[in-house]
Amino acid sequence: MMASANAVTIYLDGLSLLGPGMHDWASAAACLLGQAPYQPAPVTLAAPAILPATERRRVGAAVKLSMAVGLAAVEAAGSHAANLPNVFSSTGGDCDNCHNLLEVLASGERLISPTRFHNSVHNAPAGYWGIATGCTEASTSLAAYDATFAAGLLETVTQAHSAGKSCLLVAFDTAYPEPLFSFRPIPYSMGVGMVLSPQRSAASVAELRIGISQEPATVMADAQLEELRQRIPCARSLPLLQRLAGGQPGRVVLDYLDGCRLAIEVAA
Amino acid sequence: MQALRLSAYTLTSAVGAGLASHLDAMRRQRGGIVRKRWETVDFDVCVGEVDGVDDVALPPELAAYDCRNNRLAQLGLAQDGFIASVQQAVARYGAGRVGVFLGSSTSGILSSEVAYRQRDPATGALPADHHYRETHNAYSVADFVRHFFALSGPAVVVSTACSSSAKVFGSAQRMIAADLIDAAIVGGVDTLCLTTIYGFSSLQLVSSNPCRPFDGERDGISVGEGAAFALLERGDEAQDGDILLTGVGESSDAYHMSSPHPEGLGARAAMQQALQQAGLAAADIDYINLHGTATPSNDAAEGAAVLALFGDATPCSSTKGHTGHTLGAAGGIEALICALALQHGVMPGGVGTQTLDARLPCNYLLQTAERPLRHVLSNSFGFGGSNCSLVFSRVGA
Numbered sequence: 112m113m114a115s116a117n118a119v120t121i122y123l124d125g126l127s128l129l130g131p132g133m134h135d136w137a138s139a140a141a142c143l144l145g146q147a148p149y150q151p152a153p154v155t156l157a158a159p160a161i162l163p164a165t166e167r168r169r170v171g172a173a174v175k176l177s178m179a180v181g182l183a184a185v186e187a188a189g190s191h192a193a194n195l196p197n198v199f200s201s202t203g204g205d206c207d208n209c210h211n212l213l214e215v216l217a218s219g220e221r222l223i224s225p226t227r228f229h230n231s232v233h234n235a236p237a238g239y240w241g242i243a244t245g246c247t248e249a250s251t252s253l254a255a256y257d258a259t260f261a262a263g264l265l266e267t268v269t270q271a272h273s274a275g276k277s278c279l280l281v282a283f284d285t286a287y288p289e290p291l292f293s294f295r296p297i298p299y300s301m302g303v304g305m306v307l308s309p310q311r312s313a314a315s316v317a318e319l320r321i322g323i324s325q326e327p328a329t330v331m332a333d334a335q336l337e338e339l340r341q342r343i344p345c346a347r348s349l350p351l352l353q354r355l356a357g358g359q360p361g362r363v364v365l366d367y368l369d370g371c372r373l374a375i376e377v378a379a
Numbered sequence: 380m381q382a383l384r385l386s387a388y389t390l391t392s393a394v395g396a397g398l399a400s401h402l403d404a405m406r407r408q409r410g411g412i413v414r415k416r417w418e419t420v421d422f423d424v425c426v427g428e429v430d431g432v433d434d435v436a437l438p439p440e441l442a443a444y445d446c447r448n449n450r451l452a453q454l455g456l457a458q459d460g461f462i463a464s465v466q467q468a469v470a471r472y473g474a475g476r477v478g479v480f481l482g483s484s485t486s487g488i489l490s491s492e493v494a495y496r497q498r499d500p501a502t503g504a505l506p507a508d509h510h511y512r513e514t515h516n517a518y519s520v521a522d523f524v525r526h527f528f529a530l531s532g533p534a535v536v537v538s539t540a541c542s543s544s545a546k547v548f549g550s551a552q553r554m555i556a557a558d559l560i561d562a563a564i565v566g567g568v569d570t571l572c573l574t575t576i577y578g579f580s581s582l583q584l585v586s587s588n589p590c591r592p593f594d595g596e597r598d599g600i601s602v603g604e605g606a607a608f609a610l611l612e613r614g615d616e617a618q619d620g621d622i623l624l625t626g627v628g629e630s631s632d633a634y635h636m637s638s639p640h641p642e643g644l645g646a647r648a649a650m651q652q653a654l655q656q657a658g659l660a661a662a663d664i665d666y667i668n669l670h671g672t673a674t675p676s677n678d679a680a681e682g683a684a685v686l687a688l689f690g691d692a693t694p695c696s697s698t699k700g701h702t703g704h705t706l707g708a709a710g711g712i713e714a715l716i717c718a719l720a721l722q723h724g725v726m727p728g729g730v731g732t733q734t735l736d737a738r739l740p741c742n743y744l745l746q747t748a749e750r751p752l753r754h755v756l757s758n759s760f761g762f763g764g765s766n767c768s769l770v771f772s773r774v775g776a
Binding site for chain 1 (some may be wrong): 421475484488491496505509511521522525531534535536537539546549573574577579581582630631633634635636637648762763764
């Protein structure tokens with residue numbers, strides 16, 4: 112079966128993954144291929160050393176996570192963060208910070224912290240990324256609920272073609288605490304980074320032909336990985352990551368929106 | 380850049396619902412900012428509130444989406460024959476070939492703000508009938524609009540603070556250029572909420588009076604709300620008088636989370652890139668709709684960037700004195716004010732500005748001027764150092 116007639120070709124130059132029980136791409140790849148036992152456990156996140164000390168104190172899990180996967184993807188591509196237009200895709204951004212603001216606004220005092228307020232914008236991780244890396248290129252932060260990964264991938268691919276240069280995708284999700292957790296039960300934080308180029312180069316590790324399709328999404332055979340795929344928007348990428356880990360050409364369909372999915376032909 | 384035609388557009392803000400009320404407000408320099416006690420805010424605040432939002436009823440099948448933001452979205456969609464224009468595009472291209480690209484900064488968060496006041500005293504739980512997904516969550520308004528038109532193509536919410544609904548024009552342009560879609564509903568919707576009123580107040584960025592962009596005595600923003608929608612299609616069959624999106628420029632300050640680069644370097648880069656994409660020189664721009672929020676530092680940075688790139692002759696003004704700062708909707712609203720300016724040859728004089736800041740010697744219009752316009756530029760800059768400039772042009776002008 113063919114992908115959409117109108118497919119866009121893009122080259123993957125760098126890839127990173129940080130998720131439950133997946134500390135880096137190499138260990139995650141082994142789990143995705145069934146070569147190592149998969150045991151989900153919360154991600155441990157370090158404060159990003161490249162942020163100035165004044166900013167480092169102010170950042171939460173969303174910035175730590177997005178910066179870690181962004182830097183790892185740029186490093187894997189042998190690229191320079193300052194040169195890459197970027198897309199930050201996340202369903203809820205910094206969910207801890209949002210919860211804290213809502214609690215304060217529901218209290219009698221309503222004395223909200225100015226830092227928490229400016230950290231509440233969805234593009235706060237992208238803003239800190241720019242401050243840390245000195246990148247003055249275009250940066251887009253977006254959301255599409257469970258479709259957020261595919262939406263971010265499409266934005267990055269079309270941006271790379273329009274700009275005629277490599278772009279960085281940082282897809283990440285964090286979890287709300289209660290009471291919003293009950294309404295949006297994301298079990299773990301997770302992030303995926305990709306450097307995507309419109310041209311093949313020595314850095315290219317795979318060619319992706321991406322089109323819109325109505326076919327059902329590819330699922331994960333492993334029950335635990337499939338649960339992640341269904342419960343974390345960013346984990347909707349897992350069938351593609353599994354295909355990339357195997358290093359074999361082939362085709363996956365990623366979940367996107369109702370009546371609209373992404374068919375991706377992976378080649379060397 | 381492959382130009383796109385604005386085949387339909389509409390906007391709703393504190394000055395009224397639809398294009399006619401905005402054209403009237405531009406011509407007569409009529410503003411919609413009022414001082415009031417809004418919702419449960421415990422001080423008087425000057426806001427640009429849209430009339431009639433509370434009276435909007437969503438279609439029964441979309442009842443879960445009911446919140447202030449989606450009500451304002453529907454109120455906006457209902458103006459100027461916009462719904463029929465979208466339906467014609469869907470008939471022409473198919474439901475899977477019309478994308479939705481909307482900007483919002485706070486979405487329907489007011490619903491969660493209210494729900495957090497109604498938590499179960501014993502368990503802390505929110506009311507069981509709270510609809511997080513359809514109201515508060517960042518994608519809510521694009522999800523609502525996609526369902527409203529029964530579309531099955533790409534959809535997204537761009538949320539880059541106050542540049543959100545300018546940047547969607549770029550996202551849609553790139554998606555059409557890649558031939559993944561044929562048409563796009565773009566724009567933005569943001570509504571008043573406690574998060575922004577208390578948040579900007581905590582940063583001491585809210586004026587105690589209706590805002591005064593580029594005034595020497597300016598002292599902050601007035602928070603507003605609004606909805607802007609445009610239907611974008613390929614521009615190759617454009618007719619005389621059509622309005623085209625001809626340039627998109629985007630940059631990042633990489634400087635500070637809530638203050639612009641003092642010399643407006645990021646703003647300048649966005650404007651330069653938009654001109655370059657449009658194939659225009661600075662001298663070709665007839666009017667600039669400034670971001671012009673009326674905070675001391677924002678206007679100083681933008682003024683410096685405009686002076687550096689355009690000199691002091693190009694007519695410019697901010698329309699935030701008319702509408703208030705509609706945040707995630709501002710880029711879309713001001714893009715479409717530019718479309719109205721081109722279509723009718725009207726450069727809106729500022730509202731609220733009394734004495735121009737002598738340190739910003741731009742050609743800031745204190746009086747509305749009417750004459751034919753060919754190319755105009757709209758600026759939108761947001762927290763996190765997110766900058767976007769758009770160029771619109773009138774065919775045959």
